[in-house]
Amino acid sequence: MNVIEKVKNRDGTGIFWEMDPYCSGFKVDKDLCNLRASEMDLVAYTPSECLEKKYDCQDLVAYVRFNIRDQ
Numbered sequence: 001m002n003v004i005e006k007v008k009n010r011d012g013t014g015i016f017w018e019m020d021p022y023c024s025g026f027k028v029d030k031d032l033c034n035l036r037a038s039e040m041d042l043v044a045y046t047p048s049e050c051l052e053k054k055y056d057c058q059d060l061v062a063y064v065r066f067n068i069r070d071q
Helices: none
Strands: 006-008 017-018 038-043 062-067
Touching: none
Parallel strands: none
Antiparallel strands: 006 017, 038 062
16 A cells, blocks of 8 residues: 555646645644644544455455545
């Protein structure tokens, strides 16, 4: 798995979303991230195939942290 640093617009002319390096990763830099923990929502995703014992990927989890301050 890789880190997704940015997502381009559908037409490829600009940036739709860009990762904040201070508010992402396994550990958030509390001094440099402009969001409080309560202003971020951490979502975990495990593919449904990995929930079955026939595949050896039960430990595979993808994480995303969303800014929920402005909602």
